[in-house]
Amino acid sequence: MFYNRAFKYGDALFETIRISQGRFLNAEAHFKRLSLGLSLLKMQEASNPLTFGGFQKMILDYIKTKSNANLRVRITFFRKSGGLYTPQWNDFDYFIESSPLNSPHFELNKTGLKIGICDSVRLSIDKLSNLKTTSALPYVMAAIEKSEKEWDDCLILNSKNAVAESVAANVFMVKDNMLVTPSLTQGCVMGVQRKNVIQIALEMKLRVIEKSISVDDLKSGDELFLTNAIKGIQWVSEIDGLQNKFRNKLAAFFVEKLNN
Secondary structure, three states, X not given: OOOOHHHHHOOEEEXXXXXEOOEEOOHHHHHHHHHHHHHHOOOOOOOOOOOHHHHHHHHHHHHXXXXXXXXXXXXXXXXXXXXXXXXXOOOEEEEEEEEEOOOOOOOOOOXXXXXXXXXXXXXXXXXXXXXXXXXXXXXXXXXXXXXXXXXXXXXXXXXXXXXXXXXXXXXXXXXXXXXXXXXXXXXXXXXHHHHHHHHHHXXXXXXXXEEOXXXXXXXXXXXXXXXXXXXXXXXXXXXXXXXXXXXXXXXXXXXXXXXX
């Protein structure tokens, strides 16, 4: 462990994947984000990159060893050991772990989440912001603040004080039958479920806007919900410090579409 570059430098990427009834959900979207990250971090040889088939085999070989067909799987890719800040290798090793899920389906929360606005950290905006790296201290600090203030989750702002994401989810606001979400230029992770929700909304002929969202913008929202690959969609009923209460109208519809 002491030579592992993920441990020493946070030199690693990960994907958190939902296995539903033995099926690998959103495989292509997970691979696309991972492949982008491996290339940006120069963690693979350009002449011999990880293929989609190779990635699938890693996951499918792993889940064959598990008796539970519904799993939360995390696969971490870390650069091979060697060097200090300057690595010796442009290649990776990986480690897979999992925990069981109770249901093969996404389930919408019956009671809306009560969340807050994180004060303790801000997210940077750069070419690594859209990746899922193990350099996750801002999210750890936000999660600690969330627990201390007894929120269900919290929104993390970027260095320009605009909404980026929550502790482990992308953010969507519904306003006047438009779906609004922070653009990828706002420092949020390029979420797998984010992509699915946008696609479903476009199929529904909803107008989708990806832009900068301020805290003041949230005051005029009709609905607010969070998305990630494991929980699907979780709707928000209120934000600490803001007087408006959010409805739950479209979230249930999106969950039904995701399950289908």
